[in-house]
Amino acid sequence: MLDIDFKSDNPIYQQVVEQVRAAVFKGALSPGDRLPAVRKLATKLTINPNTIQKAYQELERQGVIVTVRGRGTFVAEDYTRTADSGELEALRAHFRKGIIDAHYMGLSPGEIEELVQELLQEHGHTGRDESC
Amino acid sequence: MLKIENLHKAFDTTDVLRGVDLQLSEGTILGILGPNGMGKTTLLKCVVGILEPDRGKITWEGMNLLTSVEAKYCVGYVGEQRNYYPRFRVEDLVRFYRMSYPNWDHEQYRRLQGIFELPSEQRIANLSRGMKAQLAFLLNLSIMPDLLILDEPTSGLDPAVRKEVLRVMVDQTAACGTTMLVSSNNAGELERICDAVAFIRDGEIALQGPLEELRRRFAAVHVIFDGEMPAEIADCCDLLYVERLGRMYALVGRRPLLSRLQAVDTVYLEPVDTSLEDIYIYYMEGPNHE
Numbered sequence: 001m002l003d004i005d006f007k008s009d010n011p012i013y014q015q016v017v018e019q020v021r022a023a024v025f026k027g028a029l030s031p032g033d034r035l036p037a038v039r040k041l042a043t044k045l046t047i048n049p050n051t052i053q054k055a056y057q058e059l060e061r062q063g064v065i066v067t068v069r070g071r072g073t074f075v076a077e078d079y080t081r082t083a084d085s086g087e088l089e090a091l092r093a094h095f096r097k098g099i100i101d102a103h104y105m106g107l108s109p110g111e112i113e114e115l116v117q118e119l120l121q122e123h124g125h126t127g128r129d130e131s132c
Numbered sequence: 133m134l135k136i137e138n139l140h141k142a143f144d145t146t147d148v149l150r151g152v153d154l155q156l157s158e159g160t161i162l163g164i165l166g167p168n169g170m171g172k173t174t175l176l177k178c179v180v181g182i183l184e185p186d187r188g189k190i191t192w193e194g195m196n197l198l199t200s201v202e203a204k205y206c207v208g209y210v211g212e213q214r215n216y217y218p219r220f221r222v223e224d225l226v227r228f229y230r231m232s233y234p235n236w237d238h239e240q241y242r243r244l245q246g247i248f249e250l251p252s253e254q255r256i257a258n259l260s261r262g263m264k265a266q267l268a269f270l271l272n273l274s275i276m277p278d279l280l281i282l283d284e285p286t287s288g289l290d291p292a293v294r295k296e297v298l299r300v301m302v303d304q305t306a307a308c309g310t311t312m313l314v315s316s317n318n319a320g321e322l323e324r325i326c327d328a329v330a331f332i333r334d335g336e337i338a339l340q341g342p343l344e345e346l347r348r349r350f351a352a353v354h355v356i357f358d359g360e361m362p363a364e365i366a367d368c369c370d371l372l373y374v375e376r377l378g379r380m381y382a383l384v385g386r387r388p389l390l391s392r393l394q395a396v397d398t399v400y401l402e403p404v405d406t407s408l409e410d411i412y413i414y415y416m417e418g419p420n421h422e
Contacts, residue, residue: 009405011344039306046298049306
């Protein structure tokens with residue numbers, strides 16, 4: 001399920017964080033689903049368990065997952081987190097870059113909007129309550 | 133915690149270790165990388181107590197590893213040479229270990245034997261090198277060590293077994309919090325399983341730290357200059373490695389190299405990923421290393 005690129009400059013724990021988030025967003029992991037135990041995932045991917053632990057801690061800090069003592073780690077039921085201004089700024093920069101790329105590929109503003117809608121739909125997130 | 137302080141060891145007139153300092157906290161895996169003949173094995177042998185250091189101190193949880201019998205019970209060692217009694221059968225050796233180590237876990241042994249498939253009625257003398265390596269690994273994990281010293285544990289093993297060995301190491305650390313000190317010439321392997329790595333060169337620790345931190349300390353770029361490479365780049369102390377293909381240079385250096393490059397005229401500048409292996413090669417063996 002997770003595909004780690006050991007050559008990447010992106011730290012391994014960060015890759016785990018991003019891929020779990022992507023899996024939740026795409027619906028491959030649903031709220032309440034149990035994540036593999038640290039030991040199991042570490043062994044499966046042959047990765048240092050402390051790295052997995054660090055990734056889980058980060059995911060928990062972000063509110064994506066919750067750990068229930070003695071029961072395991074689960075995808076959070078209600079994801080309610082407000083991004084801080086720094087994160088929002090980083091996101092804007094991200095989008096801005098994408099929009100510039102799109103512009104130079106010859107896409108009109110309308111087409112860019114359409115593309116964003118399409119991507120949101122792909123993950124079944126359109127029309128959902130804004131607070132989700 | 134494993135604490136190695138100012139460790140010195142000489143053979144005849146050759147100083148092999150010249151003041152090694154290392155610390156390793158419980159439940160972590162430290163990888164040691166270094167060219168052959170630079171003291172990796174000597175260091176590990178000193179830690180286990182096979183060699184007596186000339187100077188310096190090695191303690192595990194405050195116990196002196198050289199003298200404490202109690203400490204020896206909880207330390208496993210998989211060395212490069214596996215000098216087991218050749219006339220012993222595998223099962224005899226297992227019994228010998230079982231009697232010697234109070235924490236021997238037979239369940240664990242059975243489980244691992246299922247993975248590595250060693251014939252227990254075979255005599256040691258008839259085992260191949262790779263089989264002996266697996267046997268040493270299996271025995272030393274079955275004594276349930278708190279500290280496990282591994283000297284090139286995967287060398288001479290086929291890729292499938294190699295992968296199993298790494299998997300078992302990771303699993304053991306996750307399950308039992310086993311601390312491991314492992315030497316290897318395979319940077320790719322260490323990168324996966326280690327918390328931190330140390331480069332050893334000329335009997336000293338040349339570089340050490342958590343992997344991510346080491347990576348952050350170096351940078352690799354592809355760059356095209358407006359003309360020749362400016363002298364302030366070519367001569368700067370942060371530059372470790374240069375390769376040229378037409379107008380394009382591949383440079384590797386310490387992180388400040390990036391800002392130095394941004395300060396000069398470039399036609400093209402693209403940072404590229406650096407693996408531990410890259411860092412190792414450029415840092416230890418690069419044409420213009422320190």
